[in-house]
Amino acid sequence: MNAPLLELRNIETYYGPIMAIRGVSMTVNEGEIVAVLGANGAGKTTLLKTATGALDSNKGQVLLNGEEIQCRDPDWVARKGIAHVPEGREVFPFLTVAENLAMGAYNRDDKDGAAVDTETVYGYFPALREMRHKMAAYLSGGQQQMLAIGRGFMSRPRLLMLDEPSLGLSPVLVQEIFNIIIRLNREQGLTILLVEQNANVALKVSNRGYVMEVGGMVMDGPSDRLIESEDVKEFYLGKKEEGVRGRRRWKKRKTWR
Amino acid sequence: MSAVPVTVNGCDTLPKIFLKVSAERGEAIAMREKDFGIWQSYSWAHYRKRAMDVAHGLLSYGLQRGDVASIQSEDCREWLWADVGVMLAGGVVNGIYPTYQSRQVEHTLTDSNCRFLFVEDEEQLDKYLDIEDSLPGIERVFVFDWTGLRGFEHGKVESVADLYERGEDFGKEHPELVEQIVEQGMGDDLAALVYTSGTTGLPKGSLLSQRYIMYQMSMAPDYLRQGADDELLTYLPLCHIAERVFSGWLPIAHGATINFAESPETVMQNLREVSPTYMFAVPRVWEKFYSRITTAMSEATWIGRKAYEMAMRTGMQRAEKLIAGVPLTAIDKFRYALADRVVFRNIKKVLGLDRARNACSGAAPISPSLLKWFLAIGIAIDELWGQTELGIVTSTRKGVFRFGTVGPAFAGAEIRISDEGEIIARSDGQFSGYLNQPEKTAETIVDGWIRTGDVGELDEEGNLSITDRLNDIIITAGGKNITPSVMENELKFSPYISDAVIIGDKRKFLTCLVMIDQENVEHHAQTHSVPFTDYRSLCARPEIVQLVDAELKQVNEGFSSVEQIKKFRLIDVLLTAEDEELTPTMKLKRSFVSEKYSDLIDSMYAGEA
Numbered sequence: 001m002n003a004p005l006l007e008l009r010n011i012e013t014y015y016g017p018i019m020a021i022r023g024v025s026m027t028v029n030e031g032e033i034v035a036v037l038g039a040n041g042a043g044k045t046t047l048l049k050t051a052t053g054a055l056d057s058n059k060g061q062v063l064l065n066g067e068e069i070q071c072r073d074p075d076w077v078a079r080k081g082i083a084h085v086p087e088g089r090e091v092f093p094f095l096t097v098a099e100n101l102a103m104g105a106y107n108r109d110d111k112d113g114a115a116v117d118t119e120t121v122y123g124y125f126p127a128l129r130e131m132r133h134k135m136a137a138y139l140s141g142g143q144q145q146m147l148a149i150g151r152g153f154m155s156r157p158r159l160l161m162l163d164e165p166s167l168g169l170s171p172v173l174v175q176e177i178f179n180i181i182i183r184l185n186r187e188q189g190l191t192i193l194l195v196e197q198n199a200n201v202a203l204k205v206s207n208r209g210y211v212m213e214v215g216g217m218v219m220d221g222p223s224d225r226l227i228e229s230e231d232v233k234e235f236y237l238g239k240k241e242e243g244v245r246g247r248r249r250w251k252k253r254k255t256w257r
Numbered sequence: 258m259s260a261v262p263v264t265v266n267g268c269d270t271l272p273k274i275f276l277k278v279s280a281e282r283g284e285a286i287a288m289r290e291k292d293f294g295i296w297q298s299y300s301w302a303h304y305r306k307r308a309m310d311v312a313h314g315l316l317s318y319g320l321q322r323g324d325v326a327s328i329q330s331e332d333c334r335e336w337l338w339a340d341v342g343v344m345l346a347g348g349v350v351n352g353i354y355p356t357y358q359s360r361q362v363e364h365t366l367t368d369s370n371c372r373f374l375f376v377e378d379e380e381q382l383d384k385y386l387d388i389e390d391s392l393p394g395i396e397r398v399f400v401f402d403w404t405g406l407r408g409f410e411h412g413k414v415e416s417v418a419d420l421y422e423r424g425e426d427f428g429k430e431h432p433e434l435v436e437q438i439v440e441q442g443m444g445d446d447l448a449a450l451v452y453t454s455g456t457t458g459l460p461k462g463s464l465l466s467q468r469y470i471m472y473q474m475s476m477a478p479d480y481l482r483q484g485a486d487d488e489l490l491t492y493l494p495l496c497h498i499a500e501r502v503f504s505g506w507l508p509i510a511h512g513a514t515i516n517f518a519e520s521p522e523t524v525m526q527n528l529r530e531v532s533p534t535y536m537f538a539v540p541r542v543w544e545k546f547y548s549r550i551t552t553a554m555s556e557a558t559w560i561g562r563k564a565y566e567m568a569m570r571t572g573m574q575r576a577e578k579l580i581a582g583v584p585l586t587a588i589d590k591f592r593y594a595l596a597d598r599v600v601f602r603n604i605k606k607v608l609g610l611d612r613a614r615n616a617c618s619g620a621a622p623i624s625p626s627l628l629k630w631f632l633a634i635g636i637a638i639d640e641l642w643g644q645t646e647l648g649i650v651t652s653t654r655k656g657v658f659r660f661g662t663v664g665p666a667f668a669g670a671e672i673r674i675s676d677e678g679e680i681i682a683r684s685d686g687q688f689s690g691y692l693n694q695p696e697k698t699a700e701t702i703v704d705g706w707i708r709t710g711d712v713g714e715l716d717e718e719g720n721l722s723i724t725d726r727l728n729d730i731i732i733t734a735g736g737k738n739i740t741p742s743v744m745e746n747e748l749k750f751s752p753y754i755s756d757a758v759i760i761g762d763k764r765k766f767l768t769c770l771v772m773i774d775q776e777n778v779e780h781h782a783q784t785h786s787v788p789f790t791d792y793r794s795l796c797a798r799p800e801i802v803q804l805v806d807a808e809l810k811q812v813n814e815g816f817s818s819v820e821q822i823k824k825f826r827l828i829d830v831l832l833t834a835e836d837e838e839l840t841p842t843m844k845l846k847r848s849f850v851s852e853k854y855s856d857l858i859d860s861m862y863a864g865e866a
Contacts, residue, residue, distance in 0.1 A: 009788040023779070025788030060786070210790065217790040244386035249405035250379055256791060257830055 003066035005030045005191050006051065006082075006159055011060035011070075013043075013050045020046045022215040023060070028159065033185050033192045035202040035223065037236055038212035044195040045087055047212070048161050051193075052084045053077040064159075079107050083157035087164045087195075089144040091151070093137035097128050100136050100147055104154030114154065120188075121150035124180050142173040149177070153184065159191045160184070166198045174198065178205050199236035203227045211236070211256070219256040231256055262444045263471040263669070263685050265510050270467040271448060272345045272439040274474070275509050279305035282512060290334050290517040296530075299334055304341070307421065311342025312435050314424030315373060318397055322347035322438070323447060325369045329353035329362065329384070330377030332495050332517050335401040335417060337505055339375045340495075344448055347438045348373075351450040351462070352496030354841045356834040359387040364459055365452050366392055368693060375417065378402040382414065444468040450692060451498055451645050462692035463645045472669060472686020473502045473648050474510035480652050480667045481641075482615045485512035487535040490528055492518035494841050498645045499620050503537045521834070525549075528609030536616045539842050540623040540749070541756075543638065546608050547627055548752030548777050553607075556784070568600035572633030579632065580658045593635075601634045610636060617641050619649065620842060622723055624746040625660035632658065640664065642723060646688045646707055651721050662720040672721055673706070679727055680709045712740070729847060731762045737819045739767065744816060751808040752777045756845045759822065760858055768861040769825040770854055771805055772832065772845060778804070796829035824861040828854065 004027040013021040021043045028034045038044045049055040051062050053074040062070040069077055078084070083104075091100050101121060105114040122129035125146040131139060136147060145165055152160050162181070166174040182205050184190045196202035203209055203223040211219040211232065219226065226232050231254050233239045268274035279287075282301035289296050315326065326343040328350060330336050336352075343350045351369050353362055355377060362384050366374065374395050376382045382400055385392070396413065400406065403416040428435075448467045452460040477483045483503070493500040504515045513535065518527040524542075554565050571592045578585055585593075605611040616631070619641035631638050637656075642663035643649035651672070653664035666672045670684035683706045690698035701708055712730065713723040725740035732738055741759035748757040748771070755774040761767035775792065778801060782789055789795040796802075805827065813821040828850075832838050838850055851858060 007788075010783055010786045012783070023783035025790055059783075220790040220794070243383050244389075245379075245383065245409060248379075248383065250383075253833060253835065255831060255833060257793075 003063070004028060005065060006193065007061075007063040007066075008047070008051065009061045009063070011047070011050055011057045011062070013046055013055055013057045015046075020215055021050065021057075024212070024215075024217055025060075026210055026217065026220070028191060028193050030191055031185075031189060032208060033181070033194060033206040035194045035196055035206035035209040036212055037196060037199045037202060037209060037226075037232075040197075041214075042212040043215040044212055045163055048084060048163055048193070048195055051077075052082055052161065054084070075107075078155060078157075081155075081158035082161065083152035083155050083159070084161045085148045085152040085163060085165065087167060089141075089148040091136040091139070091144050091147050094135055096133050096135055097139070097147055098132045100151050101128075101154050104151035107155060113156070117154055117156060121153055124183065125150055142169050142177070145169065145173075145177060146180075149180070149184075153188075153190070157190070159193060161193045161195075163195045164197060165194070166196060166201060174201060181205060199232065203232075213254075218254070229257075263468050263475055265471055265474045269444040269471060270344075270439070270442040270446065271341070271470050271474075271506065271509065272442055274471075275305070275308070275341055275345070276436070276439060278509065278512070279308075285512070286514050287508070288334055288337070288515045288517065291519050296516070304338065307335075307338040308341040308345055309428060309435060310421040310424035311339050311417075312345035312424065313428040313431070314420040315343065315346045315348060316431070316434060316438075317423055317427040318373070320346050320348050320373065322441075323349060324373070325349045325351055325371045325450060326373035326375065327351040327353050327366060327369065327371045328375045328495075329355060329357075329381050330375065330401060331355050331520070332491050332493075332500070332504075333377070333401065334517065335375070336495050339399075339417075340505060341509070343373075345435050345439060347442065347446075349447045349450055351452070352494070352501070353452075354494055354496050355381055356841060357384075358835070359384045361460070363388045363391060365462065366395065368459075369450055369462055370394055372396050374398045376400055379405045382406070386411075442467065444471065447689070449501075451496070451501075453645050461694055461697060464689040464692055466689050469648060469686040469688060470506050472684060474506055475669075476649065476667050477507050477511050481507065481617075481649065482655070483507050483511055483513050483535050487511075487513035487615075488531060488533045488612070489513055489515045489535050489537075490518055490524075490531050490533045491515050492521065492524045492527070493537075493539065497620070497841060498643075499537060499539075499641075499649070502649060503535075525609070529607070530609070532609050532612045534612045534614050536610060536613045537641075538616075538618060539620045540618055540627070540746070541621070541843055543618055543623060543627055543631065544749055544755075546610075547630055547750075548774060549608070550604055551752050552777055552780060564600055568596035569633060571596040572601065572635070573629070576629050576632040576658075580629070580660065582657075597635055604634055605636070615639065617652070619643065621844060622742050622746055624750040626747070626750050628658075628660045642721060644709060644711075646701060647682055647684055647709065648686050648688075650682060650684050653720075659716075659720050662716065662722040664721065665719040666721070672715065674713065674715055675708075677727075678712045678714075678724075680711045680713045680721070680723070681706045682709055683707060731759065731767070733761050733767070733819065734763055734765045735819065739820055744812065744820065744822070747812045747815065748809065751812075753781065753804055753808055756843075758845050758847050758850050760851055760861075764862060766819075766823040767821065768858065769809070769822045770828055770845075770850060770857065771809075771825050772828045773801070773805065775831060792831040793829045796827040802827065826854075826857045826861060828857075 006028040008026045011021055011024045036044050050057045053072045056071040061068050101118055108114050127143055165177055178201050185192055206223045209223045209226045210217050262269045266274055279301045284300045286298045287301045287304045288299045326348050328339050340350050398414045399417045399420050401417050444467050446467050448470055449465040450462045452462050491504040495501050508515055516531045518524045575593050616636050617639040628638055639653045640663045641649050642651040650667050650670040651664045672682045675681050710727050711723050712725055712727050715721055725742045745757045748754050753774055756772040758770045787798050787800045
C-alpha cells in the first residue's frame, strides 16, 4: 500500500501552557474526503493549523506522502501542495475576486495553467465570474466562501483542507457548496480534509470520519458507520429518543463504540 | 441462631442509636457535600430532621413495618437521609445501583415487593417510567433532584422536598409516633435488602437484620478503627455493603464525618481536597494510585527519579523489616524520616493520603506486591474480608504484616475450613437468608454456618488467607488445579493492565483476556509515538500488544510452566459501569466475560485441540 497522502502521528500542540491537542493520529488517503467532527474547542482548527504549519507542534509528525513537513513555515507547506481554506473565509476584502484567485496561484509559475484553472473555478462557481471585478468585501457570505474555496483550488493542491465551510450559511447554500466540494473531489481528483460542526452534511459527503473531543480522537470509521453510531446520533446529529416523558434533558454517557 | 442481642451504646437497632446520638451531637458536622462546587456541611441535627421528615412522610403514605423502600441514586446526602428515614419508620431499605438498566431495576423492585421508590434525578426517574406498567406495587416515587422536571406531572411522582414538607406536617400532628415505632423495633427486624449480582441467574436479595448492622457497628473501633475524629470520603456505591458499613452505619455509631465525592470521575481530585483520615478502597483504586505515581515518576526529572529510587530503597528495606517483625534501628528510623520528608510525604499529598491513619482494602483480593509498595511509602493497608451474607468479619491487625492473609476473625465471628477446603463462617451479625429463595438459602446456610464459596486456609495464629472463589478454580485438561486470582492480581499490579480474566478450565493451557488501563496505556502510546485514534485502534497496535506481552512474561516468570499463561487477547471495547461485563465496583465478571467473548477465547485455542 502506498503511504497515505497525509498522516498525522501523535501530534501535540500547545497554546502557551495549554495543551490544545493531546496526541492525535490520523490519515488521509489520496482521493478521499475525510471529515473531522467535534464541538467548539475540541481542537479541530488547531489540528489543521498544525498540519499546515501555521502552528508548530511540540511533538509528533506530519507526513505528506511520507515526507515530514511539521514545524515548517506555512508558505513552504503550501508550496508542497496543501491548501488551507480557513474558518471564516478570510478573503482579501480590498482585492477583486479575480485578484483574490490570482493570490491563490501566487506560487505557480505556469501562467497558462493558472488561466485555465481560473476558468475552472468560474465554471464551478458562476456567481464569481459575474462579480470578478468587484471587491471581495462586497460579496455575500456564501460567495466569499466560494471565493475562498476557489482561491484554495488555484494553487492546484494535492490536499485541500476546508475549515468549517458551512459556517454561517443558509441550508440551501450549504447544500450547494457541499455539492461543489463533492464535484471537486470526483472531477478534479482533489483529496479533501473537511473540518465541520455540521455533522450531518459532513458525514454524508465524506468517505471516512474522525470524532474529536477535548483535544483527542475518540472515534473513527467509515462515515456511514459513524452516522449510525448511537453517540454520534445523540451528540452530533441531535437525534435522540424522546424518552418516556417526551422531553429528556439528561444525556447518556458517551462510550464511542 | 444466637439470641444474644448485639448492642452498641445500649441500643439494639440503628433507629434507636440514631435518635440517641443525633440528639447528643446536635450541630456537629455529620456530612459534607459539594453544591455548585463548594463544600457545604450538614449537621447531625439536620441529618436527624431530614430523616424524621422522610419517616413521617412515608408513614403518612401508610408505610407499615417491614415494607420495602428502594433508593436508586449515586451517593449523596439524601441517600443517607432516606436510608435512616425509612428505617425510623420501620421500613426496609433496598439500594439499587444507579448504573442498572430498566430491566435490572424491574427485577429488584418486583422481587422485593417494593412500595416506595427514591430516585436521584430525571435520568433515574426515566428508568422507572420506562417500566412503570409492570410495577403496579410502587405507590410513590420521590425524586431527590427535581431539575429538568419543572411542569412534569404524574400521579405517583413527587419531589423529595414535597415529601419533607408533608412529613413535617404529619410529624406535628403525630409528635410521638416515630419514637414509638422505634421503641418497638427489635434486633431481629429486617433492616436492609442487598442484592448481589449473581454470576449465574438473577441477582439475589440478601436479607439483613438490625442485628447485622449493630454487629458491624460494634466492630469499631477495636477491629475497624474508625472513630469520631475521622474524615471519610464516600465514593463507592452506597448500595455496596462495604461503603454502606463504612460511610452509612459506622459514622452513626461512632461519629466520623463523611464527605461525598462529586462523581466517580472526580474521586482523585476530591481525595486531595478532603484528605481523609480513614480510607477504604477496593484493590482497583489502590492499583490506580500506584500506577499514577509510577507513571508520574517515569516522567520526572533525573533528580526526581533518583530521589524516588533512593527513597524507595529505604522504604522497601523498612517494609521488609516490618514484615519480618525485626525491630527498626535508630538509623533505619532516621533514614526513613528523611525519605518521608523528601519524597513519600509528597507522594501521599498528591494522592490525598497524607492524613490517612487507617487504610483498608477489601471486596476483592489485592496483590501482596502492591501492599508492600504502600507499606514502603508509609501507608499500612489493612486487608478486610467479608461478604454481603456475612458482613465484614476479618481484618489484618495493626502493626502485623502478613501479606496474603486477611487476618483473624473478629470477636463474635468464627471461621472454619470445610473438608473440601471451602471457608465456612458464622457471625453474630450474619444475614437471615435470601428473599424468596428458600433453596438458595438452604444451600448457603448449613446448620447456622454460611458457606462462603471462597477457598482458603487458616494458619496457626488464626489468620485466614483466601485462595480463590470455589467456582473459579480452573482444572486444566491435564488435571492441574489452578487458582486464577493469584495470577490475575499480579497482572493487575501492572500499570497497563486494569483487569484480567484467566481462562483454561478443561483446556490444554491457560490463556487470558486483558482489559488495559486506558489512561496509562494511552499515555504510554503517546510518549512512545505509537499512533492511535480510538480505544479499539489502541488495542490493535502491535506495540501495545507487545507491551502487555512483556508484562505478562514478567508475571509468568513467577509461576511454574503449567501455570503460565500461553496466550492472551485484549478486550478492545471500552467498558463502563453500565455494561454487564463489569460489576458495580468495575471488576470483570468472569462467567459473563468468558461467555460474551467466547469467539475471542476460541481463537486462542484454535488449532490446538
